[in-house]
Amino acid sequence: MAEIRKEAFGRLSDGREAELYTLRNAQGTEASVTNYGARLVRWQTKDRAGEPVDVVLGYDSVAGYETDDTSMGGVVGRHANRIAGGKVTIGGRTYQLDLNTGSHNQNHIHGGNPGFHNKLWRGEVTNAGLKLTLESPDGEGGYPGNMTVTVLYSLSDANELSIRYEAVSDQDTICNLTNHTYFNLDGFQAPPVLDQTIQIFADTYTWADSESLPDGRILDVAGTPMDLRQPTRIGAHIDDDFDELQMGLGYDHNWVLSAAPDARGLRKAACAASEKTGLTLTCYTTQPGLQFYTGNYLDGTHVGKEGVHFERRSGFCLETQFFPNAPAHPEFPQPLLKKGDTWRAQTVYVLAAE
Numbered sequence: 001m002a003e004i005r006k007e008a009f010g011r012l013s014d015g016r017e018a019e020l021y022t023l024r025n026a027q028g029t030e031a032s033v034t035n036y037g038a039r040l041v042r043w044q045t046k047d048r049a050g051e052p053v054d055v056v057l058g059y060d061s062v063a064g065y066e067t068d069d070t071s072m073g074g075v076v077g078r079h080a081n082r083i084a085g086g087k088v089t090i091g092g093r094t095y096q097l098d099l100n101t102g103s104h105n106q107n108h109i110h111g112g113n114p115g116f117h118n119k120l121w122r123g124e125v126t127n128a129g130l131k132l133t134l135e136s137p138d139g140e141g142g143y144p145g146n147m148t149v150t151v152l153y154s155l156s157d158a159n160e161l162s163i164r165y166e167a168v169s170d171q172d173t174i175c176n177l178t179n180h181t182y183f184n185l186d187g188f189q190a191p192p193v194l195d196q197t198i199q200i201f202a203d204t205y206t207w208a209d210s211e212s213l214p215d216g217r218i219l220d221v222a223g224t225p226m227d228l229r230q231p232t233r234i235g236a237h238i239d240d241d242f243d244e245l246q247m248g249l250g251y252d253h254n255w256v257l258s259a260a261p262d263a264r265g266l267r268k269a270a271c272a273a274s275e276k277t278g279l280t281l282t283c284y285t286t287q288p289g290l291q292f293y294t295g296n297y298l299d300g301t302h303v304g305k306e307g308v309h310f311e312r313r314s315g316f317c318l319e320t321q322f323f324p325n326a327p328a329h330p331e332f333p334q335p336l337l338k339k340g341d342t343w344r345a346q347t348v349y350v351l352a353a354e
Helices: 062-067 243-248
Strands: 003-011 017-024 030-034 039-046 052-054 087-090 093-096 122-126 129-136 147-155 160-169 197-200 202-208 214-220 252-257 267-273 279-285 289-293 317-321 342-353
Touching (some): 017 122, 017 129, 017 147, 030 147, 039 342, 202 243, 267 289, 267 317
Antiparallel strands (some): 003 017, 017 030, 039 052, 087 093, 129 147, 147 160, 202 252, 267 279, 279 342, 289 317
Protein backbone atom coordinates (compact mmCIF):
# COMPACT_ATOMS: atom_id res chain seq x y z
CA MET A 1 0.00 0.00 0.00
CA ALA A 2 1.39 3.38 -1.00
CA GLU A 3 2.21 5.94 1.65
CA ILE A 4 0.23 9.16 1.33
CA ARG A 5 1.36 12.61 2.44
CA LYS A 6 -0.76 15.74 2.45
CA GLU A 7 0.39 19.33 1.91
CA ALA A 8 -1.01 22.74 0.99
CA PHE A 9 -1.49 23.49 -2.71
CA GLY A 10 -2.37 27.17 -2.58
CA ARG A 11 -5.59 29.14 -2.36
CA LEU A 12 -8.43 29.63 -4.78
CA SER A 13 -9.48 33.16 -5.73
CA ASP A 14 -12.26 32.99 -3.13
CA GLY A 15 -9.76 32.17 -0.38
CA ARG A 16 -10.50 28.47 0.02
CA GLU A 17 -7.43 26.31 0.51
CA ALA A 18 -6.60 23.43 -1.83
CA GLU A 19 -4.70 20.32 -0.83
CA LEU A 20 -2.18 18.10 -2.59
CA TYR A 21 -1.92 14.40 -1.75
CA THR A 22 1.13 12.40 -2.85
CA LEU A 23 0.99 8.62 -3.04
CA ARG A 24 4.42 6.93 -2.93
CA ASN A 25 5.00 3.21 -3.48
CA ALA A 26 7.88 0.89 -2.60
CA GLN A 27 9.60 1.60 -5.94
CA GLY A 28 9.73 5.32 -5.19
CA THR A 29 7.12 6.10 -7.82
CA GLU A 30 4.94 9.05 -6.81
CA ALA A 31 1.51 10.20 -7.95
CA SER A 32 0.17 13.55 -6.72
CA VAL A 33 -3.52 14.48 -6.74
CA THR A 34 -5.19 17.73 -5.72
CA ASN A 35 -8.66 17.88 -4.23
CA TYR A 36 -9.42 20.71 -6.66
CA GLY A 37 -11.15 18.85 -9.47
CA ALA A 38 -9.74 15.51 -8.23
CA ARG A 39 -6.94 16.29 -10.67
CA LEU A 40 -3.83 14.20 -11.23
CA VAL A 41 -1.00 16.72 -10.94
CA ARG A 42 2.11 14.56 -11.15
CA TRP A 43 3.16 10.97 -11.79
CA GLN A 44 6.87 10.41 -11.51
CA THR A 45 8.78 7.19 -11.98
CA LYS A 46 12.22 6.08 -13.16
CA ASP A 47 12.85 5.61 -16.87
CA ARG A 48 14.96 2.95 -18.57
CA ALA A 49 18.16 4.70 -17.47
CA GLY A 50 16.98 5.10 -13.88
CA GLU A 51 16.29 8.82 -14.27
CA PRO A 52 13.10 10.31 -12.76
CA VAL A 53 10.43 11.32 -15.28
CA ASP A 54 7.13 13.09 -14.49
CA VAL A 55 4.77 12.04 -17.29
CA VAL A 56 1.80 14.31 -16.41
CA LEU A 57 1.17 17.82 -17.73
CA GLY A 58 -0.01 20.13 -14.97
CA TYR A 59 0.53 23.23 -12.86
CA ASP A 60 2.62 24.12 -9.82
CA SER A 61 -0.31 25.26 -7.68
CA VAL A 62 -4.09 25.38 -7.62
CA ALA A 63 -4.05 28.86 -9.19
CA GLY A 64 -3.03 27.34 -12.52
CA TYR A 65 -5.86 24.83 -12.41
CA GLU A 66 -8.44 27.47 -11.48
CA THR A 67 -7.75 29.37 -14.72
CA ASP A 68 -7.11 26.26 -16.84
CA ASP A 69 -9.56 25.69 -19.71
CA THR A 70 -8.29 22.27 -20.83
CA SER A 71 -9.67 20.07 -17.99
CA MET A 72 -6.03 19.16 -17.33
CA GLY A 73 -5.74 16.13 -15.05
CA GLY A 74 -9.33 16.45 -13.86
CA VAL A 75 -12.22 14.13 -13.16
CA VAL A 76 -14.92 15.41 -15.51
CA GLY A 77 -18.67 14.91 -15.10
CA ARG A 78 -21.53 14.44 -14.73
CA HIS A 79 -21.13 13.57 -18.39
CA ALA A 80 -17.68 13.40 -19.92
CA ASN A 81 -17.46 14.50 -23.53
CA ARG A 82 -20.20 16.02 -25.69
CA ILE A 83 -24.00 15.96 -25.88
CA ALA A 84 -25.69 17.51 -28.93
CA GLY A 85 -27.78 20.55 -28.05
CA GLY A 86 -27.25 19.77 -24.37
CA LYS A 87 -30.52 17.84 -24.33
CA VAL A 88 -31.16 14.57 -22.52
CA THR A 89 -34.44 12.74 -22.03
CA ILE A 90 -34.85 10.72 -18.84
CA GLY A 91 -38.08 8.95 -18.02
CA GLY A 92 -39.92 10.83 -20.75
CA ARG A 93 -38.81 14.27 -19.52
CA THR A 94 -36.30 16.37 -21.45
CA TYR A 95 -33.67 18.34 -19.57
CA GLN A 96 -31.63 21.24 -20.95
CA LEU A 97 -28.01 21.02 -19.88
CA ASP A 98 -25.46 23.85 -19.89
CA LEU A 99 -24.29 24.84 -23.36
CA ASN A 100 -20.54 25.32 -23.23
CA THR A 101 -18.95 23.93 -26.40
CA GLY A 102 -19.35 23.97 -30.15
CA SER A 103 -18.85 26.58 -32.87
CA HIS A 104 -21.77 28.58 -31.44
CA ASN A 105 -21.75 27.20 -27.87
CA GLN A 106 -24.68 25.04 -28.88
CA ASN A 107 -23.57 21.77 -27.26
CA HIS A 108 -22.68 20.42 -23.82
CA ILE A 109 -19.32 19.07 -22.67
CA HIS A 110 -17.79 17.70 -19.45
CA GLY A 111 -20.73 18.48 -17.16
CA GLY A 112 -21.14 22.15 -18.00
CA ASN A 113 -20.20 25.02 -15.72
CA PRO A 114 -18.37 24.63 -13.46
CA GLY A 115 -18.06 20.86 -13.98
CA PHE A 116 -16.63 18.45 -11.44
CA HIS A 117 -13.05 19.27 -12.52
CA ASN A 118 -13.54 22.85 -11.28
CA LYS A 119 -14.94 22.06 -7.84
CA LEU A 120 -13.25 21.53 -4.49
CA TRP A 121 -13.68 17.93 -3.38
CA ARG A 122 -13.35 16.59 0.17
CA GLY A 123 -10.17 14.54 0.57
CA GLU A 124 -9.65 11.65 2.97
CA VAL A 125 -6.68 9.33 3.39
CA THR A 126 -7.95 5.75 3.83
CA ASN A 127 -6.40 2.29 4.02
CA ALA A 128 -7.44 1.80 0.37
CA GLY A 129 -5.93 5.06 -0.92
CA LEU A 130 -7.00 8.65 -1.43
CA LYS A 131 -10.78 9.04 -1.32
CA LEU A 132 -12.29 12.21 -2.79
CA THR A 133 -15.97 13.04 -2.33
CA LEU A 134 -18.21 15.58 -4.04
CA GLU A 135 -21.86 16.55 -3.56
CA SER A 136 -23.51 17.72 -6.78
CA PRO A 137 -26.91 19.38 -6.14
CA ASP A 138 -30.08 18.79 -8.11
CA GLY A 139 -30.10 21.02 -11.21
CA GLU A 140 -26.35 21.60 -11.35
CA GLY A 141 -25.35 21.82 -15.00
CA GLY A 142 -28.99 21.16 -15.80
CA TYR A 143 -28.91 17.57 -14.50
CA PRO A 144 -31.62 16.15 -12.27
CA GLY A 145 -30.94 14.64 -8.88
CA ASN A 146 -28.71 15.27 -5.89
CA MET A 147 -25.64 13.18 -6.68
CA THR A 148 -22.86 12.02 -4.36
CA VAL A 149 -19.64 11.07 -6.17
CA THR A 150 -16.56 9.37 -4.76
CA VAL A 151 -13.26 8.79 -6.51
CA LEU A 152 -10.60 6.52 -5.05
CA TYR A 153 -7.01 6.88 -6.23
CA SER A 154 -4.61 4.09 -5.28
CA LEU A 155 -1.05 3.28 -6.34
CA SER A 156 0.30 -0.26 -6.16
CA ASP A 157 3.92 -1.35 -5.89
CA ALA A 158 3.58 -2.53 -9.51
CA ASN A 159 3.05 1.10 -10.61
CA GLU A 160 -0.67 0.57 -11.19
CA LEU A 161 -2.54 3.82 -10.68
CA SER A 162 -6.17 2.82 -10.12
CA ILE A 163 -9.09 5.26 -10.30
CA ARG A 164 -12.37 3.89 -8.92
CA TYR A 165 -15.55 5.88 -9.39
CA GLU A 166 -18.85 5.55 -7.53
CA ALA A 167 -21.98 7.71 -7.74
CA VAL A 168 -25.49 7.64 -6.30
CA SER A 169 -28.44 9.95 -6.98
CA ASP A 170 -31.86 10.54 -5.48
CA GLN A 171 -33.37 10.86 -9.00
CA ASP A 172 -32.75 9.12 -12.30
CA THR A 173 -29.90 11.02 -13.95
CA ILE A 174 -26.92 10.81 -16.30
CA CYS A 175 -23.50 9.64 -15.11
CA ASN A 176 -20.38 9.24 -17.25
CA LEU A 177 -17.18 10.12 -15.40
CA THR A 178 -13.64 10.01 -16.72
CA ASN A 179 -10.15 11.35 -16.08
CA HIS A 180 -8.71 13.99 -18.41
CA THR A 181 -4.96 13.73 -17.74
CA TYR A 182 -2.54 14.74 -20.48
CA PHE A 183 0.41 12.33 -20.62
CA ASN A 184 3.84 12.73 -22.19
CA LEU A 185 6.06 9.69 -21.70
CA ASP A 186 9.19 11.75 -22.36
CA GLY A 187 8.25 14.02 -19.45
CA PHE A 188 5.96 17.03 -19.13
CA GLN A 189 8.80 19.33 -20.23
CA ALA A 190 9.35 17.41 -23.48
CA PRO A 191 8.43 18.32 -27.07
CA PRO A 192 5.17 17.04 -28.64
CA VAL A 193 4.31 13.35 -28.41
CA LEU A 194 4.33 12.65 -32.16
CA ASP A 195 7.26 10.19 -31.99
CA GLN A 196 5.70 8.16 -29.18
CA THR A 197 3.59 5.16 -30.16
CA ILE A 198 -0.02 4.32 -29.46
CA GLN A 199 -1.93 1.06 -29.66
CA ILE A 200 -5.71 0.98 -29.15
CA PHE A 201 -7.45 -2.36 -28.74
CA ALA A 202 -10.50 -1.56 -30.84
CA ASP A 203 -11.80 -2.77 -34.19
CA THR A 204 -14.32 0.07 -34.59
CA TYR A 205 -14.86 3.72 -33.72
CA THR A 206 -17.79 6.12 -33.55
CA TRP A 207 -17.78 8.48 -36.53
CA ALA A 208 -18.02 12.11 -35.42
CA ASP A 209 -18.85 15.33 -37.26
CA SER A 210 -17.06 18.70 -37.22
CA GLU A 211 -18.48 19.35 -33.73
CA SER A 212 -17.00 16.02 -32.52
CA LEU A 213 -20.51 14.56 -32.17
CA PRO A 214 -21.14 10.94 -33.17
CA ASP A 215 -24.06 10.46 -35.56
CA GLY A 216 -24.71 6.86 -34.50
CA ARG A 217 -22.46 5.11 -37.01
CA ILE A 218 -19.89 2.63 -35.72
CA LEU A 219 -17.26 2.11 -38.43
CA ASP A 220 -14.44 -0.37 -38.94
CA VAL A 221 -10.96 1.02 -38.39
CA ALA A 222 -9.48 -1.29 -41.06
CA GLY A 223 -7.92 0.53 -43.97
CA THR A 224 -8.10 3.95 -42.28
CA PRO A 225 -5.77 6.10 -40.13
CA MET A 226 -8.05 5.14 -37.22
CA ASP A 227 -6.55 1.65 -37.28
CA LEU A 228 -4.26 1.74 -34.25
CA ARG A 229 -4.51 -1.95 -33.42
CA GLN A 230 -0.74 -2.27 -33.84
CA PRO A 231 1.73 0.11 -32.18
CA THR A 232 1.75 3.19 -34.39
CA ARG A 233 3.76 6.38 -34.17
CA ILE A 234 1.27 9.02 -33.04
CA GLY A 235 2.43 11.42 -35.72
CA ALA A 236 2.40 8.86 -38.55
CA HIS A 237 -1.11 9.66 -39.82
CA ILE A 238 -2.37 12.41 -37.53
CA ASP A 239 -2.61 14.96 -40.36
CA ASP A 240 -3.73 12.59 -43.12
CA ASP A 241 -6.32 13.77 -45.63
CA PHE A 242 -9.07 11.83 -43.86
CA ASP A 243 -12.36 13.43 -42.84
CA GLU A 244 -12.20 12.49 -39.16
CA LEU A 245 -8.65 13.77 -38.69
CA GLN A 246 -9.24 16.95 -40.65
CA MET A 247 -12.38 17.81 -38.68
CA GLY A 248 -10.81 16.87 -35.36
CA LEU A 249 -7.50 18.61 -36.12
CA GLY A 250 -5.88 15.29 -35.30
CA TYR A 251 -6.98 12.44 -33.06
CA ASP A 252 -9.92 13.36 -30.81
CA HIS A 253 -12.24 10.39 -31.20
CA ASN A 254 -13.96 7.55 -29.40
CA TRP A 255 -12.93 3.96 -30.05
CA VAL A 256 -15.23 1.03 -29.24
CA LEU A 257 -13.09 -1.29 -27.15
CA SER A 258 -12.81 -4.87 -28.39
CA ALA A 259 -10.91 -6.77 -25.71
CA ALA A 260 -12.83 -9.11 -23.44
CA PRO A 261 -12.92 -8.13 -19.74
CA ASP A 262 -10.60 -10.02 -17.39
CA ALA A 263 -11.60 -11.49 -14.03
CA ARG A 264 -11.61 -7.99 -12.52
CA GLY A 265 -13.98 -6.72 -15.20
CA LEU A 266 -11.19 -4.71 -16.80
CA ARG A 267 -10.52 -4.74 -20.53
CA LYS A 268 -7.24 -3.67 -22.10
CA ALA A 269 -7.90 -0.35 -23.81
CA ALA A 270 -4.60 1.12 -24.99
CA CYS A 271 -0.84 1.06 -24.68
CA ALA A 272 1.48 3.99 -25.35
CA ALA A 273 5.28 3.87 -25.41
CA SER A 274 8.35 6.08 -25.70
CA GLU A 275 11.54 4.83 -27.30
CA LYS A 276 13.43 7.72 -25.70
CA THR A 277 12.64 6.91 -22.06
CA GLY A 278 11.61 3.28 -22.43
CA LEU A 279 8.39 4.04 -20.57
CA THR A 280 5.11 2.35 -21.45
CA LEU A 281 1.65 3.37 -20.28
CA THR A 282 -1.07 0.72 -20.46
CA CYS A 283 -4.71 1.54 -19.81
CA TYR A 284 -7.37 -0.89 -18.57
CA THR A 285 -11.01 -0.02 -17.93
CA THR A 286 -14.49 -1.30 -17.18
CA GLN A 287 -15.90 1.27 -19.61
CA PRO A 288 -16.96 0.49 -23.23
CA GLY A 289 -15.16 3.35 -24.97
CA LEU A 290 -11.89 5.26 -25.08
CA GLN A 291 -11.39 8.83 -26.27
CA PHE A 292 -7.85 9.23 -27.59
CA TYR A 293 -7.04 12.94 -27.76
CA THR A 294 -3.71 14.35 -28.88
CA GLY A 295 -3.82 17.84 -27.36
CA ASN A 296 -4.69 19.47 -30.66
CA TYR A 297 -6.01 22.60 -28.96
CA LEU A 298 -3.04 23.22 -26.68
CA ASP A 299 -1.37 26.31 -28.12
CA GLY A 300 1.54 27.32 -25.90
CA THR A 301 -0.47 29.81 -23.85
CA HIS A 302 -0.87 27.36 -20.96
CA VAL A 303 2.14 27.81 -18.67
CA GLY A 304 2.52 24.81 -16.41
CA LYS A 305 4.95 23.28 -13.96
CA GLU A 306 8.42 24.85 -13.92
CA GLY A 307 7.22 27.51 -16.37
CA VAL A 308 6.80 25.07 -19.24
CA HIS A 309 4.59 26.25 -22.10
CA PHE A 310 2.35 23.39 -23.22
CA GLU A 311 2.53 23.49 -27.00
CA ARG A 312 0.16 21.83 -29.43
CA ARG A 313 0.19 18.04 -29.08
CA SER A 314 2.55 18.10 -26.11
CA GLY A 315 0.36 15.53 -24.37
CA PHE A 316 -2.22 12.84 -25.10
CA CYS A 317 -5.32 11.78 -23.17
CA LEU A 318 -6.76 8.28 -22.70
CA GLU A 319 -10.31 9.04 -21.53
CA THR A 320 -12.31 5.93 -20.65
CA GLN A 321 -16.01 6.54 -21.08
CA PHE A 322 -19.45 5.85 -22.42
CA PHE A 323 -19.57 7.00 -26.04
CA PRO A 324 -19.97 10.74 -26.73
CA ASN A 325 -23.55 11.87 -27.45
CA ALA A 326 -24.86 8.52 -26.22
CA PRO A 327 -28.17 9.96 -24.93
CA ALA A 328 -29.07 10.83 -28.55
CA HIS A 329 -28.34 7.29 -29.75
CA PRO A 330 -30.24 4.60 -27.83
CA GLU A 331 -28.26 1.91 -29.67
CA PHE A 332 -25.12 3.02 -27.78
CA PRO A 333 -24.48 1.86 -24.19
CA GLN A 334 -26.35 4.36 -22.02
CA PRO A 335 -24.90 6.44 -19.14
CA LEU A 336 -28.11 6.26 -17.13
CA LEU A 337 -27.96 6.14 -13.34
CA LYS A 338 -31.26 5.05 -11.79
CA LYS A 339 -32.43 6.45 -8.49
CA GLY A 340 -31.01 4.40 -5.62
CA ASP A 341 -28.54 2.46 -7.79
CA THR A 342 -24.77 2.83 -7.46
CA TRP A 343 -22.82 3.72 -10.61
CA ARG A 344 -19.37 2.14 -10.60
CA ALA A 345 -16.43 2.27 -12.96
CA GLN A 346 -12.69 1.69 -12.74
CA THR A 347 -9.72 2.66 -14.85
CA VAL A 348 -6.17 1.45 -14.21
CA TYR A 349 -3.08 3.03 -15.76
CA VAL A 350 0.15 1.01 -15.53
CA LEU A 351 3.48 2.80 -15.97
CA ALA A 352 6.53 0.64 -16.65
CA ALA A 353 10.12 1.02 -17.88
CA GLU A 354 11.31 -1.42 -20.52
